[in-house]
Amino acid sequence: MLRLPTFTYHRPKTATEAVAIACQHGKAAMYVAGGTDLYPNMKRRHQTPTQVISLQDVPGLHSIDWLPDGRCAIGAMVKLSALEHDAKVKAAHPAFAHAVREISTPLLRNMGTIGGNLLLDTRCTYYDQTHEWRESIDFCMKKDGAICWVAPGSPRCWAVQSSDTVPLVCAMEAEVELVGLDGVRTIKAGDLYRDDGIQYLTKKPEELLTRLILPAPKGWKASYLKLRRRDTYDFPVLGVGACVWTDAAGTVTKANIRLGGAGSYAIPATASEKLLVGNKLTDELVAAAGSEAMKPARTMDNTDLDVYWRRKVAPVYVARALMACR
Amino acid sequence: MSESKKALATFHVNGEPHEVAFAPHKTLLEVLREEMNLTGTKHGCELGECGTCTVQVDGVPILSCLSLAVDAVGKDVRTVEGLAQGSELTPLQHCMADLGAAQCGYCTPGVLMAADALLKHNAKPSRDDIKEALAGNLCRCTGYLKIFEAVELAAARMRGEKAEPSKESIYGS
Numbered sequence: 001m002l003r004l005p006t007f008t009y010h011r012p013k014t015a016t017e018a019v020a021i022a023c024q025h026g027k028a029a030m031y032v033a034g035g036t037d038l039y040p041n042m043k044r045r046h047q048t049p050t051q052v053i054s055l056q057d058v059p060g061l062h063s064i065d066w067l068p069d070g071r072c073a074i075g076a077m078v079k080l081s082a083l084e085h086d087a088k089v090k091a092a093h094p095a096f097a098h099a100v101r102e103i104s105t106p107l108l109r110n111m112g113t114i115g116g117n118l119l120l121d122t123r124c125t126y127y128d129q130t131h132e133w134r135e136s137i138d139f140c141m142k143k144d145g146a147i148c149w150v151a152p153g154s155p156r157c158w159a160v161q162s163s164d165t166v167p168l169v170c171a172m173e174a175e176v177e178l179v180g181l182d183g184v185r186t187i188k189a190g191d192l193y194r195d196d197g198i199q200y201l202t203k204k205p206e207e208l209l210t211r212l213i214l215p216a217p218k219g220w221k222a223s224y225l226k227l228r229r230r231d232t233y234d235f236p237v238l239g240v241g242a243c244v245w246t247d248a249a250g251t252v253t254k255a256n257i258r259l260g261g262a263g264s265y266a267i268p269a270t271a272s273e274k275l276l277v278g279n280k281l282t283d284e285l286v287a288a289a290g291s292e293a294m295k296p297a298r299t300m301d302n303t304d305l306d307v308y309w310r311r312k313v314a315p316v317y318v319a320r321a322l323m324a325c326r
Numbered sequence: 327m328s329e330s331k332k333a334l335a336t337f338h339v340n341g342e343p344h345e346v347a348f349a350p351h352k353t354l355l356e357v358l359r360e361e362m363n364l365t366g367t368k369h370g371c372e373l374g375e376c377g378t379c380t381v382q383v384d385g386v387p388i389l390s391c392l393s394l395a396v397d398a399v400g401k402d403v404r405t406v407e408g409l410a411q412g413s414e415l416t417p418l419q420h421c422m423a424d425l426g427a428a429q430c431g432y433c434t435p436g437v438l439m440a441a442d443a444l445l446k447h448n449a450k451p452s453r454d455d456i457k458e459a460l461a462g463n464l465c466r467c468t469g470y471l472k473i474f475e476a477v478e479l480a481a482a483r484m485r486g487e488k489a490e491p492s493k494e495s496i497y498g499s
Contacts, residue, residue, distance in 0.1 A: 007351055040392065054397070106440075110386050110387060
């Protein structure tokens, strides 16, 4: 039976108190929101905090607030199932509600939170295994070992960004609010992530993600398209988040395309984006922009489905995501 | 709660209070099965990938293998043992049995708790609603069809309709 290791459990009453506990214990401490990512990782001994800080009693993290300028501020502890069923979120941000609905299963969405999904640990065939399995291959560099089994000559870890919401919120240029020792700061969601399978976040470990802020739904259209083996449970092996800004004539003024499940962060499909700007989203342009997405889709053999096929379908998925932005 | 110390708390499970001493790292699944002897809730993958440990907390179906027991204190926990009233099975349980929707039976407690939660807020679920509600419960025996039919039949009977299973649903008839 897979059991959790022992730990001390904290339930702070404020964000400041939570940060203070995290600072006090340093690397021994981790925050927990819904627990659907952390607890499996603890059972498999990927993450072994001796101090677990639950955020369930922190006020202000459980609500969806609509700001006067039309932005939507979602508390980090809002359950994924609450988001997918929220009528106002569905109406204003259908692509976001769809991406949330694509996450795992209804049971896990009843437990998991948007904050947890944004900070989801990167995943890999050689990492997301039990301790005994990993021990049998002498571990990997993401935990307990020295080598990357995906690319044994590589000095870095290639674990995959696997959140469904991350590519989309990065494409939408949403913001995240972080509370740390120095107070509150707000950064672009895209700036929260870095291209490394181990150090995949730019925030300080003690910084607490408190809110996701979606932009006002005006002048742009977004979409999210997910590739996976089963229609439920599975993490994305490719997740395309697209957001296109157009003027009154339908000409693209700005476009963001992010590829999830293809690297350690949501990779921008820059060449595809450049093709779109200044033009209308015709069938031909969408197909051409899709073709440009094969190069940045740096798929490696570290998740489900054939690695070359995953790369080949990236143009198709990008084109379909762009079609949905028309 | 500190690492090694057990804490004493009262859980409300299936309408009854249970006073239990447990450590903070114990999951709700472990406490239900090992401290309260409520072994109807099954442990499967223990990683959130199979759904057989599904219970309801405040009416919401969740996975007890990924929930800390301490977080369930003060909440209304319902397990498969809490469905039947004495020897009287619920319509859903009857239909699952009648239609052969349980074969090896290992997924059945989880399926029952997820389907029961669906029927509480959706009296007339479509086939897609049922598929969606049970999308987190793996069954390796039935191929799901009999489970879907059982939930549909139970829903109809709970609405007061005199529904019968289709002839194709019963082996040999």
